[in-house]
Amino acid sequence: MPKRVLLGALLACGLTASALAQEPRTGGVINAVIQPEPPGLMLAQVQNGPTQMVSGNIFEGLLRYSPKLEPLPELAESWSVSEDAKTYTFKLKKGVTWHDGKPFTAADVLFSMEMLKQTHARARTNLAQVDKIETPDEYTVVFTLKQPFGPFLGIFEVGSMPMVPKHLYEGTDWKTNPYNNAPVGTGPFMFKEWQKGSFIRLVKNPNYHEKGKPYLDEIYWQIIPDAAARSVAYETGKVDVLPGGSVENFDVPRLSKLKDTCVTGAGWEFFSPLAWLWLNNRQGPLADKRVRQAIMYAIDRDFAKDVIWNGLGKVATGPSASTIRFYTDDVPKYPYDPAKAKALLKEAGYKGEKIRLLPLAYGETWQRWGEAVKQNLQDVGMNIETIATDVAGGNQKIGDWDYDIAFTYLYQYGDPALGVGRNYISSNIAKGQVFNNVEGYSNPEIDKLFADGATATPDSKRKDEKAQKILVEDVPVAWMLELQFPTITRCKVKNLITTGIGVNDGFKDAWLDK
Secondary structure, X not given: OOHHHHHXXXXXXXXXXXXXXXXXXXXXXXXXXXXXXXXXXXXXXOOOHHHHHHHOOOOXXXXXXXXXXXXXXXXXXXXXXXXXXXXXXXXEOOOOEOOOOOEOOHHHHHHHHHHHHHHOHHHHHHHOOEEEEEEEEOOEEEEEEOOOOOOHHHOOOOOOOOOOOHHHHOOOOHHHOHHHOOOOOOOOEEEEEEEOOOEEEEEEOOOOOOOOOOOOOEEEEEXXXXXXXXXXXXXXXXXXXXOOOOOOHHHHHHXXXXXXXXXXXXXXXXXXXXXXXEEOOOOOXXXXXXXXXXXXXXXXXXXXXXXXXXXXXXXXXXXXXXXXXXXXXXXXXXXXXXXXXXXXXXXXXXXXXXXXXXXXXXXXXXXXXXXXXXXXXXXXXXXXXXXXXXXXXXXXXXXXXXXXXXXXXXXXXXXXXXXXXXXXXXXXXXXXXXXXXXXXXXXXXXXXXXXXXHHOOOHHHOOOOXXXXXXXXXXXXXXXXEEOOOEXXXXXXXXXXXXXXXXXXXXXXXXXXX
């Protein structure tokens, strides 16, 4: 791009030539809101959004990803792919240490892979494509696949494949390991303290492997349960960063207009968050596809988008967000149609059996959405009982399949083989875990379509819209909205959003223009 055109484009984005010339400054403390309080910080075992946001700055993956989802070096400094697209060789960065000073080596990568197969639903699905992992030396890791897997280089993001210290976890009970409460990573920030209900404090890693980084001294993740108080904390200067989703949608327009405030929708490209209702397919009325279809017709999703989410979203058409690869909207449609819902319930023989609805404990917006959905379902004759719980309790109930309908939103990870299929393939039904196929949907044809789509080469052969059409007909879950989460910051906070996962790994590049 000619220099003149580039400068014009940057100025159009509100940047000045002097700002472009600024060098990052060292020092300072950032206060950021985390909402809700994470249920845990051990990223290999807990994958909730708030956990990924905090712990993505403690742990690291082999790779990072640009806003265009291109792989970038992190713990792996380089990689190569064999001609048959089945062997991936990663060269690890030398001189990397864990926060306790022990060296990071290929042995840690090998151990992490084995642990994640058992503790991380998404990683388990991705690693199912791997035939063997070898470590010919301390700084080389070789993955040999069973067959080509198109999106393989997309699985190494910190939330999807966090590296775990072998020397602290090998031979222990992973679930009760004390380091779950004081995580040790290789990242730019180290865990310092967690005052439950108040704050999580991270401090600068003085031995970080990227020279000169991080620039900040500390991050305080402020835990503020009340939605109005979170907004006031920003208005009064107590906090500098409001990550996407940390304030209620109706407050976003007002806060965005405050002096010295910057707003961006960037940093969610890798995730493309999609909200839906888990529907327990195993038993009771929801085991009948017609009842699940009735739920789709009964819910006014446009009302949710326009009123509850203040326009920050898009009505979902099915299992894939419109922003990820191979998406199609050529699927059965479910407009808001209470009469159609009632007819389907009658056809299915629904007789008013109690159905338990589990809202998401992520703040007032989600509570209001739970109330709206409950009213929609009651309006068509369904007997709905709301079950209130906190985040950890909700995870427990969903993982134990102790629910009928439950709110959630999940990330798409840019490719159906990474972020979509995991929720519908029968091999990913595992009790005790969340964010896998917890609805219990099982369809051999879907299993085959996702398996074939993941391994087909070239990419042009991976585009198969049949799976999306079958799923939308079967309604294993009730798709709601593609969500949008603007990040609000003081304009003095520089360079926070640099990758496709934004705040989740952005603090190593962030600095304060004091």
